[in-house]
Amino acid sequence: MSINFDSWRQLPAAQQPEWPDRDELEKVVAELKGLPPLVFAGECDKLKAELAAVARGEAFVLQGGDCAETFSGATANDVRNKLKTLLQMAIVLTYAAKVPVVKIGRMAGQFAKPRSKPTEARDGIELPTYRGDMVNGFDFTPEARVPDPWRLLRAYHSSAVTLNLARAFTRGGYADLRQVHAWNQDFVIESPAGKRYEQLARGIDQALAFMRACGADPNEFHTVEFYSSHEALILDYDHALTRIDSRTGLPYDVSAHMVWIGERTRQLDGAHVEFFSRIRNPIGVKLGPTTTPEDALALIERLNPDNEPGRLTFITRMGAGKIRDHLPNLVEKVTASGATVAWVCDPMHGNTFEAPSGHKTRRLDDVLNEVAGFFEVHGALGTHPGGIHIEFTGDDVTECVGGGLEIVEDDLARRYETACDPRLNRSQSLDLAFRVAELYRSA
Numbered sequence: 001m002s003i004n005f006d007s008w009r010q011l012p013a014a015q016q017p018e019w020p021d022r023d024e025l026e027k028v029v030a031e032l033k034g035l036p037p038l039v040f041a042g043e044c045d046k047l048k049a050e051l052a053a054v055a056r057g058e059a060f061v062l063q064g065g066d067c068a069e070t071f072s073g074a075t076a077n078d079v080r081n082k083l084k085t086l087l088q089m090a091i092v093l094t095y096a097a098k099v100p101v102v103k104i105g106r107m108a109g110q111f112a113k114p115r116s117k118p119t120e121a122r123d124g125i126e127l128p129t130y131r132g133d134m135v136n137g138f139d140f141t142p143e144a145r146v147p148d149p150w151r152l153l154r155a156y157h158s159s160a161v162t163l164n165l166a167r168a169f170t171r172g173g174y175a176d177l178r179q180v181h182a183w184n185q186d187f188v189i190e191s192p193a194g195k196r197y198e199q200l201a202r203g204i205d206q207a208l209a210f211m212r213a214c215g216a217d218p219n220e221f222h223t224v225e226f227y228s229s230h231e232a233l234i235l236d237y238d239h240a241l242t243r244i245d246s247r248t249g250l251p252y253d254v255s256a257h258m259v260w261i262g263e264r265t266r267q268l269d270g271a272h273v274e275f276f277s278r279i280r281n282p283i284g285v286k287l288g289p290t291t292t293p294e295d296a297l298a299l300i301e302r303l304n305p306d307n308e309p310g311r312l313t314f315i316t317r318m319g320a321g322k323i324r325d326h327l328p329n330l331v332e333k334v335t336a337s338g339a340t341v342a343w344v345c346d347p348m349h350g351n352t353f354e355a356p357s358g359h360k361t362r363r364l365d366d367v368l369n370e371v372a373g374f375f376e377v378h379g380a381l382g383t384h385p386g387g388i389h390i391e392f393t394g395d396d397v398t399e400c401v402g403g404g405l406e407i408v409e410d411d412l413a414r415r416y417e418t419a420c421d422p423r424l425n426r427s428q429s430l431d432l433a434f435r436v437a438e439l440y441r442s443a
């Protein structure tokens, strides 16, 4: 394998910022290249081995977090609340579906967004769209919307802060199984899903007491493995954070354990696919409803020609109304080719619509319906429904409608805080986890 990972520069790269000053960009890139890795290549390999287990049907992926992380969100409270959601969902799946869960945050790097349109108009004023804190500012002013390369550096430091907190929370006792009740405090405890969770947590208490009585070491359950991931959209950033692994001599993008290619940047002759073909991390590719089996097979050929287990995850995002029609052919043809991939369902991105108030939103019912379709398709084909990829937050936001707390379109304005797409709140995330556990049990 060649260690050249600059080849993407010769190819068209979609969704890149128009940096106003290339010299400033070069300065930032030089600084990023000198900074320490955020993750180690060995950790990426460990995740790859876990994703290989997912592809074999022995584990389930839970990947989630903000649609767009913000620099101001890199606080202990925000990170703890998101981890709490991830841990609660994971425990529901582990306990109720009896499946090992690979926990991957859309966290510590998810600072860049591909957009449908280059500009946004409000009250007759047209400005460049917000492309994530890594690129420009959210405020609707001409100054904020100018891409600023120094934001790449802030993205690195915010990722470091977030990852440091996540590692401390997951290794330092907060993720201990004996804390299952503590994760269920605040607004969520009164929701139907929170009450159902409390019941499940009591079952876990009893199981732990039983194991202690049998002489098992309770410290076995003191920590959890947590991995980071983001869409590697801004190639100047992910390339600057690619390093040669001293063990193997191969390039790894050390800005996250796993990186994925988005639906808008998966062109076979594009720069993203080329860059991803050079790095050795476990990688994902989003596949929308227009993906043909030929596209999927060509992506496999480019991104995992040696059929390395755990290397490639296909994250399908078809939409609730399309998944039952579009997914079967893809899964069938990929399976027939002998390729090893993990199949993960993103039930968010195909189900966005605009409410009369102008808020972008999603119905929890559509999300649940797409996940049910995902399980049905894999059930019918005898393949493994390997996981879910979702946008959520740990807070009591009102961005998606439905769920046990019965959020309706009129509620959206109350706490609509996302920087881009609508996220499930913790109670809706738990609703989803219970439904997925049921689907998994009966699969």
Ligand SMILES: O=C[C@H](O)[C@H](O)COP(=O)(O)O
Pocket: 067, 113, 114, 115, 116, 117, 349, 420, 421
């Ligand atoms: O999160 C995904 C995309 O960035 C987002 O759906 C694009 O949204 P837009 O259609 O408002 O640009």
Ligand SMILES: C=C(OP(=O)(O)O)C(=O)O
Pocket: 067, 114, 231, 261, 262, 263, 264, 286, 287, 317, 349
């Ligand atoms: C942009 C995203 O999704 P997609 O590429 O599937 O549209 C995303 O997951 O943030």
